[in-house]
Amino acid sequence: MKLESKTRGEVMMVSIAEQRLDAAVTVDFKDAMRGLLNGAPARIVLDMSRVRFLDSSGLGAIISVRKSLDQTQELELAELTPAVEKVFHLTRMDTLFPIHASTQSAWEPRSRAS
Incomplete structure (x- = not known):
């Protein structure tokens, strides 16, 4: 599993360099x-x-990562493809994660209340 990360201030952007996030790669x-x-x-x-x-x-793996964070951290998502966005919507997991339309908007500061 190839992940690429960049950090700017209080934001770490982790890019998933795979086309599939399924049972074969979740571990x-x-x-x-x-x-x-x-x-x-x-x-x-x-x-x-x-x-x-x-x-x-794959959805379970993302939730597992979210649960592993400490109380001061938050997991957010950016640039969901239509098929992936549909999975989050159908499972109502889109209510648990802040979702950004673009990586550009994800870099912008946001308040903890939004």
Whole structure:
């Protein structure tokens, strides 16, 4: 599982460089994320612009990463492809995550209340 990360201030952008986030890669995804989260800033944004397919295992892996964060951190999502956005909407998981239309908007400061 290849992840690329950049940090600016209180935002770490993690780009998933895979087209599929499914049962075949979820263990690797969680392990890779665990390694990146050590010392991560308050906001972690997953850039999902390359992910074309997400199954229940992939969704569960993202939720697992969210649960592993400490109280001062938040997991956000950016650039969901239409198929991935549909999964989040149908499962109502879109209510648990701040979702940004673009990675550009995800870099912008936001208040904890929004």
